[in-house]
Amino acid sequence: MEHFVYILQSQVNGAFYKGCTNDLYRRLREHNNREEKSTARYAPWNLVWKCVKPNKTEALVLEKKLKNLSRERLTQFIDKYPVEASVGGPDVTGYRQSG
Numbered sequence: 001m002e003h004f005v006y007i008l009q010s011q012v013n014g015a016f017y018k019g020c021t022n023d024l025y026r027r028l029r030e031h032n033n034r035e036e037k038s039t040a041r042y043a044p045w046n047l048v049w050k051c052v053k054p055n056k057t058e059a060l061v062l063e064k065k066l067k068n069l070s071r072e073r074l075t076q077f078i079d080k081y082p083v084e085a086s087v088g089g090p091d092v093t094g095y096r097q098s099g
Helices: 024-032 056-067 071-080
Strands: 003-010 016-021 047-051
Touching: 003 071, 016 024, 016 047, 016 056, 016 071, 024 047, 024 071, 047 056, 047 071
Parallel strands: none
Antiparallel strands: 003 016, 003 047
């Protein structure tokens, strides 16, 4: 089952949140409705980057890589691999991006 890897940015303080899910828009609603304890105080959130992985295992690997990036490196990553591109980053080549 496909899974999304995503990056959110807080409208409150500019903080980033990285995650993965099988239902991106449900998950974004949960973050913005303050249903997620760890992100509630920084809501609302904007979706700033996403990609699709073919399964949960691969999504978790990419999520972990993103979580290990510094804020500066994460910003560079988002700039280098924009959502509008046909792929979501260097390790997602060959997988389609969901619109």
